[in-house]
Amino acid sequence: MSLPIVIADDSLLARKVLTKALPGDWDVEISYASNGHQALDLYRAGRAAVMFLDLTMPDMTGFQVLETLQHEDLNSFVIVVSADVQPLAQARVRDLGAVAFVAKPVTQEALLPILKEYGLYA
Template identity: 55%
Template sequence: MKVLIVDDSSMSRKLVLKALPEGFATQITQAANGAEALDAFHDGLAEVIFLDLTMPVMDGFNTLEALKKEDANAIVIVISADIQPLAQERVRSLGAAAFVKKPITPEAMEKALFDVGLI
């Protein structure tokens, strides 16, 4: 499984890495914003994308819009501190498969992966 972790905080990216089940990812790529994420996706580095919403250059909402416009074949799980119902509704309408509240835990990661059928 090719995993892409997108967050402007290197600490948040490390927490996502730690929360992944052992052996889940065969390849892990990291990006600090949505523009880098789209480049990585176009390079074939993302089957599953863990996406933050609040980032410089290109935020998570714009990234989801771009992926939706391209009819991208990737599973996107949003991991964000913005837990407002409107934000959750918006990301789902843009194609996100799941929404997980920050800080992510291994239990929350496992539940999200189970809910979207990846484990």
Template identity: 40%
Template sequence: MSTNVLICDDSNLARKQVLRSLPESLSTDVQLAKDGQEALEILRRQSIDILFLDLTMPIIDGLGVLQALKDEGIQLPVFVISADVQPEMQSRVLGLGAKAFLRKPIALDTLNEHLRNHGFL
């Protein structure tokens, strides 16, 4: 069974890094979005199983995406990946429904642990 993954980050390098970090055992169909608006357009038109979401992006930031998902009743596991590791920001994203807050650059063991904890591995 394939897992539909969406990676949303305004940095092409960061998107590629997350893509390379996905475990081979996770059979995936991956889409990439460069900002929150593009991510929401994808999420509104098709089923996505996991969203990896940056916070600091143009047009609609990660907090805006999380709020829109909540407002529109779109439910899926969201893993926020950000360099903004302030406790207040972590509380905000978890309060908006994110499953985990992962520090950039993403650590493979941490990513695998969260994927395993949420039934993807």
């Protein structure tokens, strides 16, 4: 059974780059969100066991998505993928429940150790 994942980023290019950085043999079903509201809708529909989340998006930021997930007691492996590499931003996303932070542009070498650490990829 495929693992449902969401890639949430307002940039089509960033979504494509992240998709290409995923392991080619990883059995996943990918859904895409271009803003935080769509990401939460996909989560609530059971399509986000893992969520790759950008911080800077229109309408609802990645920080707001994390706050909503935390407030509603929703449980997902959230990996933040962002160009905002400031230590305060990284600390804040971890405080809000993200399991990891990956700087853009994302690479498979950056993702694999995280996926393996959490048992998401063998």
